[in-house]
Amino acid sequence: MIVCIPVSQDGQVGEGWGRARRLALATVDGGLITGWQEIDVDWLTTHDEGAEGSHHARVARFLSDHAVQVVVAHHMGAPMENLIRKMKIHPVLGASGDARAAVLAAAS
Numbered sequence: 001m002i003v004c005i006p007v008s009q010d011g012q013v014g015e016g017w018g019r020a021r022r023l024a025l026a027t028v029d030g031g032l033i034t035g036w037q038e039i040d041v042d043w044l045t046t047h048d049e050g051a052e053g054s055h056h057a058r059v060a061r062f063l064s065d066h067a068v069q070v071v072v073a074h075h076m077g078a079p080m081e082n083l084i085r086k087m088k089i090h091p092v093l094g095a096s097g098d099a100r101a102a103v104l105a106a107a108s
Contacts, residue, residue: 002026002070004023004068005071012098012099022040068089069089070092
């Protein structure tokens with residue numbers, strides 16, 4: 001299973017999904033994280049750039065390109081949650097603390 005989560009520099013769950021600076025892609029298999037890749041996306045800067053809908057398209061492309069099945073985040077706006085659900089990706093909200101622990105909790 002591929003799980004995506006915003007992460008801070010110190011390995012904690014990032015503040016929000018749509019304005020994340022850095023994401024982690026975790027591969028979870030058998031209750032263990034078997035892969036962990038962090039990617040600088042800087043959605044904080046690009047959030048308001050481009051035409052209306054550009055940001056959601058950018059997020060959708062990222063999720064699709066990486067075959068994400070679950071998104072874990074502290075929070076996200078209702079339109080973003082709706083987009084993720086339409087993509088058949090499961091959002092898990094309310095996450096906090098250690099990002100790896102949050103991924104494992106969401107994957108169980």
